Amino acid sequence: MSSKTGRPAMRSAAWRISLWATLAFACGTMVVFVFLQSFVAGDIQRRSDAWLSGEVEVLGDVAERTPKDALYGRVVGEVAELAAREVPNKEASETESNDSVFFLQSGSDGSLKLWVGAGSGDDHLKAIRTTEIPPDHPTDVRIPGFPVPFRVACLRADDGSHIYLGLSERDELRVLRSLRFRFFLLWLLIVLLGFGIVFLTTRRMLSHVREITEAASRIGHSDLTARVPATKRNDEVSQLALTLNRMLDRIESSMHQLHTITDSLAHDLRSPLTAIRGKLEMSLSTITEGEQVDPIVSAIDELDRLTDFLNKSLDVAEAKADALRLTRSAVDLNELLRVMIDLYEPSMSERGLRVSLQSSVPVRILADAALLHRMVANLLDNELKHLPPDCTLTMELRGEEDSARLILEDDGPGFDPEVLLHLFEGRVKGRDSDGHGLGLAFVDAVARAHGGSVAVSNREVGGARIAVTLPAFPEPNSHSPLLASSSSN
Amino acid sequence: MRLLLVEDEIDIQSFLRRSLEEAGYQVEVAPDGKTAQRLAVEGPFDILIVDLGLPDQDGISLILRLRQQGVRAPVLILSARRSVDDRVRGLEQGGDDYLTKPFALAELLARLRNLLKRNSPAASEATRLRVLDLELDLLRREASRGGQILQLTQQEFVLLEYLCRNAGRVVTRSMILDKVWGMRIQPDTNVVDVHIYRLRGKVDGAGQQPLIRTMRGVGYVLKDR
Numbered sequence: 095m096s097s098k099t100g101r102p103a104m105r106s107a108a109w110r111i112s113l114w115a116t117l118a119f120a121c122g123t124m125v126v127f128v129f130l131q132s133f134v135a136g137d138i139q140r141r142s143d144a145w146l147s148g149e150v151e152v153l154g155d156v157a158e159r160t161p162k163d164a165l166y167g168r169v170v171g172e173v174a175e176l177a178a179r180e181v182p183n184k185e186a187s188e189t190e191s192n193d194s195v196f197f198l199q200s201g202s203d204g205s206l207k208l209w210v211g212a213g214s215g216d217d218h219l220k221a222i223r224t225t226e227i228p229p230d231h232p233t234d235v236r237i238p239g240f241p242v243p244f245r246v247a248c249l250r251a252d253d254g255s256h257i258y259l260g261l262s263e264r265d266e267l268r269v270l271r272s273l274r275f276r277f278f279l280l281w282l283l284i285v286l287l288g289f290g291i292v293f294l295t296t297r298r299m300l301s302h303v304r305e306i307t308e309a310a311s312r313i314g315h316s317d318l319t320a321r322v323p324a325t326k327r328n329d330e331v332s333q334l335a336l337t338l339n340r341m342l343d344r345i346e347s348s349m350h351q352l353h354t355i356t357d358s359l360a361h362d363l364r365s366p367l368t369a370i371r372g373k374l375e376m377s378l379s380t381i382t383e384g385e386q387v388d389p390i391v392s393a394i395d396e397l398d399r400l401t402d403f404l405n406k407s408l409d410v411a412e413a414k415a416d417a418l419r420l421t422r423s424a425v426d427l428n429e430l431l432r433v434m435i436d437l438y439e440p441s442m443s444e445r446g447l448r449v450s451l452q453s454s455v456p457v458r459i460l461a462d463a464a465l466l467h468r469m470v471a472n473l474l475d476n477e478l479k480h481l482p483p484d485c486t487l488t489m490e491l492r493g494e495e496d497s498a499r500l501i502l503e504d505d506g507p508g509f510d511p512e513v514l515l516h517l518f519e520g521r522v523k524g525r526d527s528d529g530h531g532l533g534l535a536f537v538d539a540v541a542r543a544h545g546g547s548v549a550v551s552n553r554e555v556g557g558a559r560i561a562v563t564l565p566a567f568p569e570p571n572s573h574s575p576l577l578a579s580s581s582s583n
Numbered sequence: 584m585r586l587l588l589v590e591d592e593i594d595i596q597s598f599l600r601r602s603l604e605e606a607g608y609q610v611e612v613a614p615d616g617k618t619a620q621r622l623a624v625e626g627p628f629d630i631l632i633v634d635l636g637l638p639d640q641d642g643i644s645l646i647l648r649l650r651q652q653g654v655r656a657p658v659l660i661l662s663a664r665r666s667v668d669d670r671v672r673g674l675e676q677g678g679d680d681y682l683t684k685p686f687a688l689a690e691l692l693a694r695l696r697n698l699l700k701r702n703s704p705a706a707s708e709a710t711r712l713r714v715l716d717l718e719l720d721l722l723r724r725e726a727s728r729g730g731q732i733l734q735l736t737q738q739e740f741v742l743l744e745y746l747c748r749n750a751g752r753v754v755t756r757s758m759i760l761d762k763v764w765g766m767r768i769q770p771d772t773n774v775v776d777v778h779i780y781r782l783r784g785k786v787d788g789a790g791q792q793p794l795i796r797t798m799r800g801v802g803y804v805l806k807d808r
């Protein structure tokens with residue numbers, strides 16, 4: 095079932111597809127059944143009409159040949175009763191008397207001459223008189239007191255009298271009703287069965303698609319070496335999986351290439367940097383004091399700054415390509431921030447800045463601790479360099495359901511509106527900045543590598559506001575609660 | 584102390600050899616993995632420095648193979664990569680250490696000393712540290728100079744303890760950040776210096792001989808003479 099993702103079956107695509115398919119199927123079979131039913135009804139009607147026409151002729155013949163004496167009524171009546179027993183589609187009547195068939199002979203003056211059937215026959219005669227019944231063509235006649243109309247055939251005798259033979263349509267309707275009922279049951283069965291089959295098939299098919307989606311999103315967030323599951327069948331879905339896997343192969347190889355390039359670039363630059371630094375340090379140890387020390391010391395400083403710049407540039411470049419490698423472990427952001435503030439507080443107060451952290455409970459996330467250290471160091475370095483004296487920096491840490499938010503607010507001059515637009519591009523720097531303008535680009539890079547984000551704005555009351563959001567867990571599908579309590583103020 | 588340096592870059596090789604020999608190590612150099620393997624198995628070494636980017640093989644594989652062959656000496660890994668991968672972390676947990684290039688010589692030497700100390704039979708942990716007239720009581724977390732108790736914060740005490748443990752030797756800013764604050768960052772502001780100034784203000788009072796010295800371009804040293 096789709097309980098894995100907790101999605102109700104009625105909202106799935108499989109449900110919708112099978113609903114529409116079943117609707118079309120149900121309409122189609124319904125049309126076929128309606129056609130079949132009308133065909134059967136017509137056929138039954140024709141048969142009973144043929145019977146009526148035949149019988150009325152026989153009765154007419156008998157009536158004509160039987161001498162009109164005292165026995166006439168009995169002879170014709172017996173013949174009519176015999177005929178009634180051969181009624182097509184007949185069902186055993188509930189009553190003794192046969193009320194599904196009647197025989198009626200009216201005189202030329204229209205009076206009731208002979209009656210065979212249930213009741214007196216007056217109602218029947220009255221109803222027949224009001225209806226015009228062409229000879230040789232049985233017609234429906236409604237008789238008061240009978241819920242079902244009669245099919246009546248008429249024959250005109252030579253002596254001017256009329257012979258009527260009526261057959262109740264009750265049995266015909268009953269047959270049709272039972273036919274309809276069976277049709278309906280069959281139709282319902284077929285439709286439900288069809289719905290079930292379509293639903294199960296599409297769901298199975300779509301569950302492959304869902305597996306592919308889940309695997310792809312997992313891959314997108316963490317592991318590039320993983321592949322989506324492929325089935326052995328060679329249908330569209332497995333082709334989708336194959337295409338995705340081929341695409342992933344290419345992405346992985348270009349990612350690998352990027353790593354190789356950045357690694358070899360880092361390596362090729364670091365080796366000479368190491369050698370230069372080592373030589374500078376050695377020459378520094380040979381001279382004791384004096385004027386020569388200064389250039390060497392500043393050269394070492396420059397070298398260190400160059401190294402840091404190189405590191406950050408490569409990190410930012412890799413993060414922009416979503417290729418920054420993380421080594422995750424459980425990190426308590428509250429603890430991490432306290433240590434960082436402890437480190438930075440003396441420098442801040444030296445410059446006349448106040449810093450405070452608003453957070454009390456542990457906020458644990460799965461993250462790369464080393465990168466987070468560097469990220470927070472960048473944020474604090476940035477404040478330290480740009481805030482004029484006598485400003486206050488407020489840091490607030492919030493543990494939300496499945497993410498952590500770090501908000502830095504200061505009451506300094508805020509960001510240059512122009513700078514604000516291109517802050518994360520890694521090239522801009524504020525007017526008075528002496529850095530490489532990489533700081534915030536690096537912060538953004540680290541946040542994004544963790545699946546988080548950075549929002550930078552100027553506060554309405556003045557000053558800058560930087561909000562870093564980091565998800566608590568790398569898996570986007572994971573709904574486990576954050577290890578910390580949800581509010582922290 | 585016999586040290587095997589496995590490094591293919593001639594420039595780095597030469598200055599490392601010189602400064603290591605100056606620091607009192609007996610240095611053998613291997614320019615590639617094959618030579619390193621032969622040398623390491625032949626003669627016992629007290630410590631190894633292995634660069635990860637060797638021409639003929641991966642440094643980590645070399646270390647793992649040496650371990651299989653019974654080489655027990657601790658290893659200081661030199662890495663030119665920015666991120667430390669899981670295998671290096673694994674080795675670090677196994678008692679080895681790593682250093683990313685470029686590095687300060689002082690830091691390299693300090694890490695070598697730490698590795699050697701870690702692997703020598705543990706000396707009974709002292710409860711008091713004494714450098715000249717500076718005395719640290721590690722149990723009561725109290726520092727005093729010339730009998731005068733110093734009013735230090737918890738953090739300042741840890742910093743001073745670290746300086747005392749390395750008295751007479753240079754410690755760099757990144758070493759201080761690593762050991763005292765537990766993070767490997769390179770701030771482009773003077774955060775460490777301000778901590779040192781504050782500590783110096785408390786330790787080196789007026790009229791006293793200054794103990795905490797700045798080694799320009801390198802780091803700091805706590806004088807022990």
